[in-house]
Amino acid sequence: MTNQRKKCPHCGSTSTLPIAYGLISDEGHKKNNESREWVWGGCKYGQNGTDHCNECGENFGEKIDYTPKNPIDPEKLLDGLDKLTYHLEPENRIPKLYSEAITEANGDEEEAERIYESMLIQLFIK
Ligand SMILES: [Zn+2]
Incomplete structure (x- = not known):
């Protein structure tokens, strides 16, 4: 499991967790507080990147930009x-x-x- 985890680009640690998005039930959060399989990134998908580093606390990975690409001209x-x-x-x-x-x-x-x-x-x- 550990070797599947990504390396933090900030400190090089491999103690990282994927970031989960969306509405997660209280039960889901409770379960995860024990097993720590992911960290919660918020409701807007991708706004904080894809992974979280346990060592330095930084998030990394591709972020999704919610600025509209085609504003009305x-x-x-x-x-x-x-x-x-x-x-x-x-x-x-x-x-x-x-x-x-x-x-x-x-x-x-x-x-x-x-x-x-x-x-x-x-x-x-x-
Ligand atoms: Zn780090």
């Missing part, structure tokens, strides 16, 4: 809003989408406009 959003506003005008409606909305609304024009608008949002914003 404000220019794209503005562009999307422009298109949305444009195509909301009755004379600029996209015929295919609007007829789908009419069908879905069973001919109710007010309802169709709401559906059409949400279709445009799907199309240009999301």
